Amino acid sequence: MSGAVDHGEARRLLLAQVREAYGRAAYTHKTHEKQADLCFESHKRQQRLLLTLAVISSGSFLASLLGLLVNESWAALGTSFIALLVTGINLGTKTFKYGEDTQKHRDVAAKVWNLRESYQSLIVDLQSNTITVDEGRARRDSLQREALATYGEAPRSTAKAYHRAQEALQRKEDLTFxxxxxxxxxxxxxxxxxxxxxxxxx
Incomplete structure (x- = not known):
């Protein structure tokens, strides 16, 4: 009888640990999804600003050539300043690679999604007693190794992305139907x- 109780307690503790791992995976997945959204928003703003300044620069240059501006020296100065801004933003795109960062976070989110679903499947199997505790431990250990590899190569996320993920999971209930x-x-x-x-x- 004592052995049966111990076995049941072992299953309960294992299940609690797997549930905790599932929760962490759910938050990590949603955080990287939100971070990808933030990076994509920054990428779009960066591209729009670059395009706008390039158009303004070209327009001012043509206007100065055609003598449409009152003071051509000011037009030349403004054109040079805008060209300098365009150069600065072009350099910024090499430093702040929002497009690449967007894809990196999406790739990590896809891997963590699979991890999260695997934890959920393990929870179902443990609760339904379709696997033994030893089998559950083996699958848990395998998932922990997968989690270590996935989390280790993941790019850093921001507090803003985490708060968006928290709101999506707790208030909007993104994972529930x-x-x-x-x-x-x-x-x-x-x-x-x-x-x-x-x-x-x-």
Whole structure:
């Protein structure tokens, strides 16, 4: 009897640990998704600013050539200043590679998504007693090695991305669906019993 209790306690503790790992993976996945969004927003602003300044620079130069501006010396000075800004932003694109950073965070998010889903599958198997505690430990250890490799190569995220992820998970409930929502997404044969009954009664 004592052995059975110990076995049950071992399963409970393992399940608690896996649930904790699932929670960390869920937050990491969503944080890198939000960080990718932030990087993409910065990339778009950077490109728009560069394009705008290039157009203004060209327009001012043409205007000065055509004598459309009152003071050509001021036009030349303004054109030179804008050209300097364009050069500075071009150099900035080599330092702040928002486009590349966007892809890096998306790649990490994709890997962590798979990790998160694997933890969820392990939780289901542990709760349904379809695997032994030893099998659960082996899968946990394998997932921990995968997590170490994934988290180790992940680029740094910001506090802003984490807060966006927190809001998405806690307030907007990004990872949860109501029974009705799931039934609409699933084919009739995989819907809940009540929904299938309504379909069959039509």
């Amino acid at each position: 109501s029974t009705e929502e799931l039934d609409l997404l699933l084919p009739a044969g995989l819907r809940s019993t009540a929904e299938r009954g309504r379909d069959e009664g039509k």
